[in-house]
Amino acid sequence: MASELNLQFLEGVASEVAPRLLGCELERREGNQVIRVKxxxxxxxxxxxxxxxSYKGRTQRTDVMFGPAGYLYVYFTYGMHYCCNIVVGKEGHGAAVLIRAVEPVEGSEIMAARRGKSGVDISNGPAKVCQALAIDKKLNGHDLRSGVLRLIPKPDLPDEMIVQTVRVGISQGKDLPWRFYIKSNPYVSRPNS
DNA sequence: AGCGGGATTTTCT
DNA sequence: GAAAATCCCGCTT
Structure with missing residues (x-):
């Protein structure tokens, strides 16, 4: 019950919710295995x-983005990669926050085995995160309050720990400073931008 | 350390 | 038919 109330902050606008998700954790459960990341x-x-x-309106692909906050939006891109977002904002408004990088907290050996990599390469990029956490199309639309993948809210980080900059890998909307990361964290995908 | 290209399929024009 | 919210490998400095 309390866990439903504390995801309330996700209903704000995406550019304000995105920095508040830094430091929050995701818990992935598969059978008796538990993976937890920051x-x-x-x-x-x-x-x-x-x-x-969601810019071009609600379609079959983006339907989840227009739903209520607190659900997972998974999309497939470049013919081989999944990326995952947390849906934010009010129902009927298409917005989400892309999870670009995470730091392993628990179960890093499971993630490393699935990635075939070690160190920061386990999860320092959006498609790497999905592979490490075994997130694919089947989890599109998943409720992050329960089940095999949950969002665990944490207190806001102090401003001086957050870096704000422009987004990565897009050709339009380049100037919007809507990318946020934790300062000096080794898992950040592109620290020098 | 940095650049360039290939992989591969969904989605919308 | 082309682009895509990316990653990885191999080649060159």
Missing amino acids: IVETEAYDQTDVASH
Whole structure:
């Protein structure tokens, strides 16, 4: 019950929710295995933003983005990668926050085995995060309050620990400073930008 | 350390 | 038919 109330902050606008997700944790359960990670890098996407999948309106692909906050939006890209977002904002408004990088807290050996990599390469990029946490299309629309993947809210980080900059890998909307990451965290995908 | 290209398929024009 | 919210490998400095 309390866990439903404390995801309330997700209903704000994407560019304000994105920095508040830094430091929050995700817990992934598969059978008796538990993986827990800390979110260290995010990007905001909103329907008023030309770079967002929701910009062109509600389609079959973006339907979850227009639903209520607290659900997972998973999309497939570049013919081989999944990326995951946390849906934010009010129902009917298409917005989400892309999880670009996470730091392993528990179960890092499971993540490393699934990635075939070690160190920061386990999860320092959006598609790497999905592979490490075994997130694919089946989890699109998943409720993050329960089940095999949960969002665990944490107190806001102090401003001086947060770096704000422009987003990565887009060709339009480049100037919006809607990328946020934890300062000096080794898992950030591109520290020098 | 940095650049360039290939992989591979969903989605919308 | 082309672009895509990316990653990895191999080649060159």
